[in-house]
Amino acid sequence: MTVSRGLFAVVAAWFAVLGCIEAVSLEVRQGNSTCIKADLSASFSIPYNTSSGRRTAQISLPNSTTVDAGSSTCGGGGLSPWLVAVFGSGHSLGLSFSTNGSLYSVANLTLQYNLSDAALFPDANSSDVVTVVSASVGIRAAVNTTYRCMSPTTVAVEDANVTFTDMRMEAYMPGNDLSPTESVCAADQTSTTAPPSTTTATTAAPPQPTPPGTPERGNYTVDNNGSLCLLAQMGLQLNVSYFSQSQNKTIQELLNLNPSLTNSSGSCEASRATLVLTQERMIALTFTFTMNSNTSKYHLSGIDLQANLSDPFTAGNDSLNYLQSTLGRSYMCNAEQTLQVAPAFSLNTFRLHVQPFDVKTNQFATAEECQMDRDQMLIPIIVGAALAGLVLIVLIAYLIGRKRSHAGYQTI
Template sequence: MTRSHSLVALVAGLAFLGYARAVTLEVREGNSTCIKAELSASLSITYNTSNATSTAQVSLPESTTVDASSSSCGSNASFPWLVGVFGTGHALSLGFSTNGSMYNVSNLILQYNLSDPSIFPQANSSSVVTVVLTSVGIWARVNTTYRCISPASVTAAGVTVTFSDMKLEAYMPGDDLSPTESVCVADQVSTTVPPPPVPTTSPTPVPTPGPPERGNYTLTNSNGTVCLLAQMGLQFNVSFMSASQNKTVQELVNLHPNLTAASGSCEASSATLVLMQERTTNLTFIFTLNSTSNKYYLSGVTLDAAWPDMTAPFRASNTSLDYLRSTLGRSYMCSAEQTLAVVPAFTLNTFRLQVQPFGVSTNQFATAEECQMDQDQMLIPIVVGAALAGLVLIVLIAYLIGRKRSHAGYQTI
């Protein structure tokens, strides 16, 4: 009997340490499957106990199921998501994106519940922790299955997720994995002479993101009336200490509207708009109204960020700003890119911005007051056009004068 119990404990322990069989997860929309994954995943999570730190080793169990309410096939305004839930409040989520010819896992989110004593014994917290991992390295051609039997790991914020025996496909045209595969580099066996080693040079710079997508954000007051309207694309320019490079780096990061929730409040002389993206990025705008001049402006900006490569959470705040100034009863608009300096380590870039934090009526923007950059951009073609018109007029006058003189030389004496 003792041996039987020991055998059961050993099997359970092996499953706990990541030796479980692969799980199959599918996201369906109607009768069609849009995402399918067959994979094994082991998780290594470092957490705090009362007097030390400990590391939990757990595998994705066979009982993992797809959370239908959080998973999605995506749309024109949102990315596809596969959300697998297991245990007591734990979840592993994969977010996908595509450029038309390739698709990739653009975000991996692990949510774990420290109040689960079976995984986190003696944890000194009972909170639910969310960790976002980017640069997962899973890419495949559209209409092919990504296959990687070899183990592959991604690490961030004390968490390591290791995948193995993986087959998955997003943006599926059919209900089953495509027989055509995009095989990961680790699984590829070369039968040709390997190319010569690439000379070591300076590291390849991280590609900068393109212009951010424009988001639409609305606040309502207690009686349900719209009190703030904002449409804008937002991009962070942040300097922080990199954990992987052990030095200060500067990165441009776009805010994704489809992953962002808006909240805040509207008061008589102040309005606050809070934009939160997946619990890792919190951006706060504070607008102030001067009742004497009937002018409003952006007076404060605060950024709280906990991105994967940061050695510590980042916070920057400035409440003595004077940006986006406009008149009560009008909106402020600036289609050109603006750079709002907040603190030396953080500037905010805005694109195609229109905002009205006071005096909103009929749930629509009022007549806009345009920024100087937009006015200058409109002035340039006017000046160029006027200059061309003047040049044409000068040429015409010169031609008429020359023609008149030519005729005068042949008059009868």
Template sequence: MKLCHALAVLIIAWLAVIGHVQAVTLEVNQGNSTCIKAELSASFSITYNTSSGTRTAQVSLPDSSTVDAGSSSCGTDGSSPWLVAVFGAGHALGLGFSTNGSLYSVANLTLQYNLSDTSVFPDSDSLDVVTVVSSSLGIWATINTTYRCESPTTFSVGSASVTFSGMRLEAYMPQNDLSPTESVCTADQASTAAPPTTPGTTTTPAPPPTPPGIPERGAYSVSNINGSVCLLARMGLQLNVSYFSLSQNKTIQELVNLSPNETIVSGSCEPSSASLVLTQEPIATLNLTFTLNSTNSRYRLSAITLLANWSDMTAPFWASNTSLDYLRSTLGRSYMCNAEQTLAVVPTFSLNTFRVQVQPFEVTTNQFATAEECQIDQTQMLIPIIVGAALAGLVLIVLIAYLIGRKRSHAGYQTI
């Protein structure tokens, strides 16, 4: 018994030495009410420069972390809710939240680390305080529901990565404690087993969904805080999603059109980024993010995020990719593509676009600027020209051959 006790003490001491990640409870309050609460463990892997190369520091969020009352907020006066935890010598972890009325999500993850802290960053060649930001994390849940994810989940943010585990959090809270109703992350969800059958019974799978056809073209716009339009888009959108179907008891691929008449439009515009958020309740929220490269004055569709919750799904579907390169055009011009395009996002989700025209920057008259056509449209226009020129050349060759042949036939007779 004494040996077991000694081993337990040794294990606890060893975990403390290597920096065992502990759960931390953090709350943002307004008066006597709690609006954000998080129970989580977090660890950070941060790469930094030294005089002889690079090193990677491993840091854990300590249980001594506290909420920074000056930076944290419940989101009053039009600002977004923020939970900012400070720890160590000038380090901070921030979670920014957003909502569309029915869902809330972590819209921004911010990590601040102080390279002058020699206990964490020995031999660092810089004394700067570095702040890195990441968005579209896939941490979301319905309002009045607790997000829960016990599995370790890692997010890249700049030259660092953040790993959460044992996470339970809720924002926009109507009560002072976490809701007993939980939205469980995909990593925690066990694979769905086939429905049980009893002797003498058979299960007839449902027929596959009918293809929806070409989607209706919608007109969407996003305005600045001063009311001026900063993003314009006209396009038909079709979601191509692979998921496990409850009715068919297998993984299927389904096409779903976004209906402009049933879509709520929101978004934001910044100097170097702009987002268009399309919500078709209760089935899907699609977020398109454009970024501007100020060096070459070119913009692109750099990120697509989808939250879907269809009745035939075993669990809500989430997909995101923040390193895309689609719909490229020049600042001051709009992008146009009449041809159907398939924008691959992740293996289980792609976005089909039809008759697209979009301008996310420098919208001056609430109308599209001169359009730059996509390569597909240019190729499709070039093909008829090439075919027409080839046919014209062929007709000309036949005509010349005919005239030469006719001239030779006349040369065989003599005039009397």
């Protein structure tokens, strides 16, 4: 009986802290206006130390979660918008947002947990309040649309993990309600399938769209206080696949970026540079380059796409490793490359030449060529050498044969 009462007390304390595991609604307001709104479920996997070894706490965001009005803000005055949700005994989840005018994203995720909370961290050998931060969240959407992701999305925050599900969220809101237009995450687009057909009759396959051909090469730059800090010349082709709610079918599109309709912007920092290409109000394509100061090597680490097609489409990846080169040099690849970004999105590049760091006199530095270009140059050299060798063999054979024919005659 004593054991049962003790177990009941523990369970009661657990549910008193966590509440029911369901979606919570969070809202940041400024005066009578709402600037950030989120409906989501979240769970946390947090390792911690005890006297007997390492344990992992599995925690769910309770429905008693509230917005910390003192820490949350709509931004302005040099401050980024922040949504800070508090729960339990000194725990919080913070999301900061940024925008480039065409799309907004979660710039940082901050998780704070209190190890002195014995209900969540039993036998912890520390009572510290721990704060961990992740800058690679992967949540982004077109401005004036709602980010929607029903599929589980896990964000690594140092050695902890945060998993979101059933998420509908919008920042930089023009009104007090979530926009009816949605930017659907790539996981939802690839997991969504069309309803099964109700007829067994054989139907002809729909005509395939005409391929758009090779895209025109564009010239894109980023300016930093009057001097160019990023140079890019390339033809770009988007290959996207998504389930269209309006047409009730899966659509695959191959789209060329039109340089004459595209504006470039971005930013340059010591170890990070971004190039944002915006084609009217239909496409926003962001490239992120990262510098490794230890090796003086840089690479393309992230590509994000926001597109208003027949349905809003969003996809991205912040852990890429393309277009590798050395500081002080540019990267060149004339051959067609396919950069796989996400299951539903890949990017084809043509006649690409980029330099995101250490640009001097507004010109490209000496280029490091991609392997495909080097292979293409090697092939004619090998063929030429083989032909020269063949000609040489024929010539030697001819000379030997001629010498033997002269040796058959005798002088009278």
